[in-house]
Amino acid sequence: MKNIAILGLGAMGSRMAHNFLKQGYNLNVWNRSPEKCKRLVKQGAIQHLTPKEAAKSADIVFAMLTDDDASRDVWLNEATGALSGLKKNAIAIECSTLSFAYCLELSSILKDKGIQFLDAPVIGSRPQAEACQLIHLVGGDKSTLDKSHEILSINSSAVHYIGKVGSGMSMKLAVNGLFGIQVAALSEVLGMLNQLGLDRDHAVNILNELPTTSPALKGIGLAIIANNYAPLFPIDLVEKDFSYLLRVAESKSAKTPVVSTVLDVYKTAQKSGFGQDNIAGLVQLYL
Incomplete structure (x- = not known):
């Protein structure tokens, strides 16, 4: 072939x-x-x-x-x-x-x-x-x-x-959902730590040394330190994938309250003008 x-x-x-x-x-x-x-x-x-x-x-x-x-x-x-x-x-x-x-x-x-x-x-x-x-x-x-x-x-x-058929697509939506939830959590936590007076970059470096931070999330942390929001995975596409994920979950009566909540966060980022930024740019809502 x-x-x-x-x-x-x-x-x-x-x-x-x-x-x-x-x-x-x-x-x-x-x-x-x-x-x-x-x-x-x-x-x-x-x-x-x-x-x-x-x-x-x-x-x-x-x-x-x-x-x-x-x-x-x-x-x-x-x-x-x-x-x-x-x-x-x-x-x-x-x-x-x-x-x-x-x-x-x-x-x-x-x-x-x-x-x-x-x-x-x-x-x-x-x-x-x-x-x-x-x-x-x-x-x-x-x-x-x-x-x-x-x-x-x-x-x-x-x-x-x-x-x-369809299982590859459902797994991809699940993977993107899991990743997007992690990024939303990191962004929110960094915003909180910033309000407590902790330096953003120092906080990211500490989190990146801990076993609780996934390899993919470490990459997001490094992008945040560099203020690099070039659109490898734009927030507009993240929102689209979360919408698809929520749609299939609802069709199967699966309980996805976290997905629903995080989808709203990405929609807020879009409304705030960050839709063309990389997923790491979500942190701009909090800092």
């Missing part, structure tokens, strides 16, 4: 595409803003004007998009969507972070057309994508994963099979 396509060349998709080219794959690309394809075309990619055209010659089609609405348009648009261009028995892989319900809907539509599907969202951001150190959380048929494992491994340090 040397012919692949990537739909969506944002911060993550463009880096994944670059890694595929380095490994010698025949790469078809599409992006809503065509100019983002230029660098990859210079490296050997073939640019297309629609997702449908990009998908036509591909054995595997990846999508890395912002949300449900973007994914629905890219895959299912009647005139330009990738679904109408996919070959029978092609494999469609969604690497975007989407809602659980939409993921199941997309899978069902593709299955009816004879298309194999994996939800394979990634853990990691731009640095991990550049270093081929992403982690895929995969839902779908195991035999489909077996066919795709080699290609998924190009951009990742690990490929975890979670279970049936």
